[in-house]
Amino acid sequence: MAMTRQFTQCCLVLLAATVANTARAQMNEPIVIPSRPGPVEFSHQSHRGIGCGVCHHTVKDGPIERSCRACHTADSRDPANSRDAFHSVCIACHLAERKAGRPSGPAKLCSECHLRQ
Numbered sequence: 252m253a254m255t256r257q258f259t260q261c262c263l264v265l266l267a268a269t270v271a272n273t274a275r276a277q278m279n280e281p282i283v284i285p286s287r288p289g290p291v292e293f294s295h296q297s298h299r300g301i302g303c304g305v306c307h308h309t310v311k312d313g314p315i316e317r318s319c320r321a322c323h324t325a326d327s328r329d330p331a332n333s334r335d336a337f338h339s340v341c342i343a344c345h346l347a348e349r350k351a352g353r354p355s356g357p358a359k360l361c362s363e364c365h366l367r368q
């Protein structure tokens with residue numbers, strides 16, 4: 252009995268560590284978001300000062316398990332399709348930062364986000 256419990260606890264610890272490491276690995280590597288006009292590269296590193304919930308609006312605390320595109324698909328209407336969802340979040344902030352004279356990401360040129368294939 253005790254052996255079984257120890258074994259189970261050990262497995263749970265390993266499982267939790269694997270989940271945490273996977274999330275960290277995903278955040279260190281740039282994420283490539285496939286898109287018809289050309290793939291978009293997103294780097295968490297370039298956005299590390301920003302609270303997670305600014306973008307991951309469905310998660311208040313705890314782990315983030317689902318990508319935006321799990322809910323915002325190319326054709327969804329409710330919630331907004333992925334183009335409208337991403338454009339409003341990404342471009343709105345970059346425009347605001349630029350207006351305030353601070354460093355920002357791409358806001359106007361499509362090809363600065365949609366890389367050539």
Ligand code: HEC
Binds near residue numbers: 278315
């Ligand atoms: C500036 C916007 C932004 C911020 C801030 C942000 N993320 Fe993300 N995150 C994204 C985008 C965009 C994706 C990729 C979404 C997609 O592929 O649909 C992503 C993906 C992820 C994924 C992978 C999800 C999956 O299942 O593929 C994890 C984990 C994650 N973010 C965690 C975090 C955590 C933790 C924070 C805060 C420390 C954070 N993010 C802050 C925009 C952001």
Ligand code: HEC
Binds near residue numbers: 320335
């Ligand atoms: C679990 C599903 C889910 C995930 C994951 C999700 N969203 Fe949403 N999103 C929704 C729903 C539902 C709404 C509409 C209700 C609301 O505003 O909360 C919405 C609304 C929005 C809106 C407002 C759109 C409008 O027309 O008013 C934006 C922008 C947005 N999401 C961007 C994102 C981004 C960027 C990500 C990933 C970082 C993301 N969402 C992840 C479900 C999701």
Ligand code: HEC
Binds near residue numbers: 306357363
């Ligand atoms: C709340 C503000 C905010 C949001 C939301 C945001 N960004 Fe940014 N982004 C910035 C700032 C600030 C910089 C400049 C960072 C620097 O130069 O120090 C930046 C830089 C960038 C860069 C150039 C640096 C690099 O990593 O190549 C790209 C590309 C970029 N953002 C893409 C995106 C995409 C795609 C999204 C939406 C998923 C997004 N950003 C959402 C604030 C934001």
Ligand code: HEC
Binds near residue numbers: 337359360
């Ligand atoms: C800040 C980065 C950024 C800028 C600037 C930007 N986009 Fe996007 N765009 C994205 C992201 C992220 C997506 C979501 C990926 C997806 O689901 O296709 C997207 C999605 C799209 C889609 C939907 C494609 C599909 O497969 O459903 C179109 C079309 C599009 N963008 C066109 C444009 C055009 C035209 C411009 C210039 C006027 C532009 N974008 C500027 C980041 C950007």
